Amino acid sequence: MTTVTTMKSISYKNIASPKGFKATGIHCGLKHKKKDLALLVSDVPASVAGVFTTNVFQAAPLLVTKEVVQTTGKMQAIIVNSGNANSCTGKQGMADAYTMQQKTAEKLGINPNLVGVASTGVIGEIMKMEPLLEGIQKLYPIDELEGAMGFAQAIMTTDTVTKNTSYKTTIDGKEVIFAGTAKGSGMIEPNMATMLGFITTDANIESNHLQAALKSITDVTFNSITVDGDTSTNDMVVVMANGLAENNTLTPDHPEWESFVQTLHAVSQDLAKMIAKDGEGATKLIEVEVQGAATDEEARKVAKTVVGSPLVKTAIFGSDANWGRIIAAVGRSGAKFDPNEVKIKIGDANLVEKGEPIPFSEEDLFNYLKQHEVKITVELNQGDGQGLAWGCDLTYDYVQINATYRS
Amino acid sequence: MTTVTTMKSISYKNIASPKGFKATGIHCGLKHKKKDLALLVSDVPASVAGVFTTNVFQAAPLLVTKEVVQTTGKMQAIIVNSGNANSCTGKQGMADAYTMQQKTAEKLGINPNLVGVASTGVIGEIMKMEPLLEGIQKLYPIDELEGAMGFAQAIMTTDTVTKNTSYKTTIDGKEVIFAGTAKGSGMIEPNMATMLGFITTDANIESNHLQAALKSITDVTFNSITVDGDTSTNDMVVVMANGLAENNTLTPDHPEWESFVQTLHAVSQDLAKMIAKDGEGATKLIEVEVQGAATDEEARKVAKTVVGSPLVKTAIFGSDANWGRIIAAVGRSGAKFDPNEVKIKIGDANLVEKGEPIPFSEEDLFNYLKQHEVKITVELNQGDGQGLAWGCDLTYDYVQINATYRS
Secondary structure (H helix, E strand, C coil): CCCCCEEECCCCCCCCCCCCEEEEECCCCCCCCCCCEEEEEEEEEEEEEEECCCCCCCCCEEEEEEHHHHHHCCEEEEEEEEEEEECCHHHHHHHHHHHHHHHHHHHHCCCCEEEEEEEEEEECCCHHHHHHHHHHHCCCCCCHHHHHHHHHHHHHCCCCCCCEEEEEEEEEEEEEEEEEECCCCCCCCCCCCCCEEEEECCEEEEEHHHHHHHHHHCCCCHHHEECCCCCCCCCEEEEEEECCCCCCCCCCCCCCCCCHHHHHHHHHHHHHHHHHHCCCCCCEEEEEEEEEEHHHHHHHHHHHHHHHHHHHHHHCCCCCCHHHHHHHHHHCCCCCHHHHHHHECCCEEEECCEEEEECCHHHHHHHHHHCCEEEEEEEECCEEEEEEEEEECCCCHHHHHHCCCCC | CCCCCCCCCCCCCCCCCCCCCCEECCCCCCCCCCEEEEEEEEEEEEEEEEEEEECCCCCHHHHHHHHHHHCCEEEEEEEEEEEEEECCCCCHHHHHHHHHHHHHHHHCCCCHHEEEEEEEEEECCCCCCHHHHHHCCCCCCCHHHHHHHHHHHHCCCCCCCEEEEEEEECCEEEEEEEEEEEEECCCCCCCCCEEEEEEEEECEEEEHHHHHHHHHCCCCCHHECCCCCCCCCEEEEEECCCCCCCCCCCCCCCCCCCHHHHHHHHHHHHHHHHHHHHHCCCEEEEEEEEECCCCCCHHHHHHHHHCHHHHHHHHHHHHHHCCCHHHHHHHHHHCCCHHHHEEEHHHHHHHEEEEECCCCCCCHHHHCCCEEEEEEEECCCCCEEEEEEEEEECHHHHHHHCCCCCC
């Protein structure tokens, strides 16, 4: 991709900032105290694109939203709850997800097939519909920061911080705003793990092209993070583009198509990294860059294997420059390469060259590893393939959170 | 396999019990205090079979042992150290491994190409050869329990217990003894992870048939355990059969061939389960049985995915019957099945049938999960494939051990 100068990161916008979007989040009673019900609405039906979990078990709300995305290509609102995943809940679960869709549509006075549904939380428990339906009646989305923050909080499970990002770009001379919010933070691994991502933009684009743009960047963003290797039954990223920026309709032939895709890429990558950094119990973001692989795909495979290795993750938690574990992970990744050509760096320190260890300052590296963002670089010297992956360290808190999740 | 009645588990034998085997283990100085150097010897050259790590990075000692196994098919002794893996140590590492082989051969007065070498410990550090070579001079293997226990202790890294098992069977009217010892306990995952296994028997068999027997049971034993998904650069399982039981040479046509294979299987499965149970920081052995898969291979894949899931492992550590995590792992395993046909049990309690949750007593299940051995059963209802996998829970101690391993 060539750099497009009009794209600009802006920190002060939110998912309700693109023209015509409103959001809110409240406590309805699925959780003890915290917010657990959220709504995102566009003034007009928006083109929609979505990517969904590859798990064979797919939660009821996910099936409902998939249906909206795949059949109409338009979405005007999405209702989201935390506290219960409505997954493996059989026919009752499907009925409940459709009821959520129906009641939200009635409340908003729109067609149910314009309403998506998302849920996150414990698997296998029937949804408490009474507080949820009462909650839907209490939702008043607004186009202000407060509404977007309420939404971001209400979709959280074990997340410790809300995750938001925004960008603007110019298309056909019109300012186009992009914003995204997401939640993690366990069961995160390739192919849409326990992750919910919502991206809004006022760009004007048809849903088939929006879907193509989202698909083209999913592998290098949302599918390039891992927290624990587990893939959830619920997770999805949905992009809504309502066209209110009034640019000419975007297609791959549009002169500013790349600008659109790059901005979507930037929003997605920001959200993905925030999810990785806020992995359950995490204290550090780990970025692994692989260069010189046979293909980009192989590079990403190596990067993900390294960033997902429990032994690498615990070593980094302990600020221990135990690069042998990086080597071991590279070696079992399934990628083909000559072990005698491998180069490994942590931060700026060269640790391995031509497959052999080289001396380094333990003290310098210890100080580097104590930081909250750690970079590992692997050079395979096999070709031009490159890739990035993000993850987090494995800590006492991960065990604590997950040994007691339902309690 | 049909049951062979002559096979009998015997607890009082050890790797020095089959006729003509001797063992020892001492402290030579690679570790601070603990034993770190071990030797296993047969009075006569033994037929040998081995399976080795699939990691692209292969440690120097492993390459030396592989050469012995693959070129001569005979081994008379194996020298093993802990404290240093001699992996990613380049040309110096290869030279050091050959020196270990050579000096052990000299000490025993045998041909170097009858001597295997194995190492386990930190990757990427050059071996301290001085204490090691002095140590080799101090090795006096004996055919008594003390020698075998010294060996079992000296190969340990973060293992908390020695791992030993023994069986006897009868072939051609002769008593044949089998014994095995192994070490784990981190970097344990498919395909020969950080695991060293040594099996001795006085059976009479050629190395090509011994290799075939070992290969036939590796996938369902050593390759069916996982501690943390990491695969080491060093690990191997070696079987030595010295023929001193004086049975007629075993081949697949021998009427008691199955008896031989089953006994080897039993030794291997015992060692594999002991390694899983003593995984780093583990408090519980988890056994996952998958039935009704399309193939046995697919069944094992599902079983290994479940037993390797960090979320399942932490839930079991917390005695939490969070079966949704089992469902999620089954669903991402890559196996093909209908989610509406799945049945899941923990212990004897049915939790999911036809893909839907069924009520169970939380209290009973909590009490069951507090035990040290936990069984999960998954029925896919797709075919006749079945498989087992073993692993352990994920605990605070795993993090503690691995955040500080090199310190």
